[in-house]
Amino acid sequence: MSTELFQKMAQSIIDGDSDLSVALANEAVAAGIDPLLAITEGFVLGVNQVGEAFSCGDAFLPELVMAGEAMKAAVQALEPEMEKRGSERQMLGKVVLATVEGDIHEIGKSLVGTMLASSGFQVFDLGVDVSTAKILAKVKEVGADIVALSALLTTTMVKQREVIDTLQESGLRPQVKVMVGGAPVTRDWVQKIGADGYSEDAIGAVTVAKSLMGISR
């Protein structure tokens, strides 16, 4: 019975159907299935399949994002049960994500968040126009492995440097990797401000985050 349920779970992710993935997650909890098993044997297989189709060029970005959203919704539905059982999902790392202060551009940042979350990172998305102080506080609070900073304007891009400098001053810099992104961000800029990595798109951001965590694939 659970094999069939697992298959349905995977399919709900492939179809990017959040309503269905949540319903299936609840069904699994009601049936007493270990939520971790529901994730690894069910939902994740769907994510992997969409990922593979995407790499071959058979799937497009909206399908990838919808799969990510359906996965996120399913995991959220499973969380209370995981907490009850004291089980925790193995994550690749903790990422604090924000668009820097003075900048309201959201979509690229959010896309990176979805991609990182569906690839197994725990993402703390602080939103847009986020002050350096707020970012630092969150890094401390959650013990972040990575800080990911987005900026679309050349005039707000300087805030990426400010975050890095402030991390340095507060002694946190050695514990946390910094990745940056946004249309005006170039390799020169990354070197100038001493960031650890950057990507020109959301898919690339996953590769960068993994390599910063020392994960080869």
Add this chain to the structure above:
Amino acid sequence: MSKNIKSITNPKMSLNILTPAEVQKIHETTLQIIEHVGVRFPSRQALDIWAANGATIDWEKMIVKVKPHIIEAALKKAPPSYELGARDPNQNCAMDGNHVFLGTDGCGVEVIDIRTGQKRTSELKDVGEIARIADATEEIGFHWVALSAQDKPAQTRGLHELKAVWENSTKHVQTESVYNQVEARAAIEMAIAVAGSKEKLRHRPVLSLMQCTAPPLGHDGGSLEAALVAAEYGVPTGFMTMAANLTTGPATMAGNLAVGNAEVIAATAMLQLAFPGAPVFYAAAQTASDLRSGAYTGGGPEDFLYGAATNVLSDFYNIPLSMGSFATGAKEPNWQAGLENSISTLMACIVMSDMLLGAGFLHGSRIWSYSQMMLDCEIFSIIHKMMQGIVVNDETLAFDTIASVGPGGNFLTQKHTRKHMRDIFLPQFMDRRPYSEWEIKKDDARDWALEKASKILDNHQPDLLEPAISSELSKIIASVE
């Protein structure tokens, strides 16, 4: 060098891209969006204007919902035509629906250095040099600030850039890099210094401001407030939507047009409510996001169609249009660059967009290439020629000349030929040499275009801005630094 500006006028070609019924439907959907979905105006000043004019406001979310009749009445107050002023009044650009002017594109972050050929981060010096070259060309009618002066402090960068352009050119300057109230006030002060007085600036606006919307259905607070400052002084102002299929707009083109239209006309209406009769323009550079990465593409059939469709919308509202054309996604001046920039510009020109933006960029408006700038000028010249169409009359039908040559002769020695041969377009950068000649160096358009730009930079001396005005501009910048 050049004092004339080449603009497309009295076109002989036209295109039917949207029927009146389709435009009406896009307009109605747009009004429905503004009335029922709302547009975000994250500025207290903007929200107060809306509140005073009968809009419904969610103060916490800063979302404004407006009845159609308020929007329509406000838009009617916008002047249908005006002039963009230039330091040299002979170079004013008429925004009258019967002229197409080409501008430089902006605002990028890297430049392929004209001397070393290496790509590097942009600086203030580049802004001035590009303006100087643009000043010398007849194709470039006005400037956008091409590159970000990243060696200057962020809060006054936009002002340094403006000064650099005015010091290197007598043509109109439109900045897309001034997007907060403080900087806008300083920019207006600078424009007053250049124009001579507040009244002269209103009469001959040597500056215009372009603000980006924040799609879908949003604005940036600083941009709104900067635009209001400009409108107060009669400095032409436009809002540009870059709503893109898949990401910031729906996957379908009509829906994406409606989203962008809602952003632009809502903000334009707000300016008219605050300052009735202020000169405004519609601006757009809509595109489809890349299916695989979601990235900005800078070209493709959707862009080309938007290029023509948007002018139909701005005509419907009877305000000038600044249309994103050129700005290829290609990484160097190559097949893709030629293809994208030619088609996008033809489409934007054939419907008579007032302003075209613009020449000079690679990689989706990020990397400046002097070579591409010159090649884009040539594309504009070719389209300029095409837009004149085919003139048919007794003189051009040339019956007498045909009769005097007769079967089997040739037309080379005819007086008629001598009279009209210069009507034929003479390219600067197309390779029409014998193969054997090409084989010697295997050089091409890119090399010649770069050579031309270098030559202009070495030799062209623009009419200087009076030193007293220059130092006045420096003082204004220092006062906000």
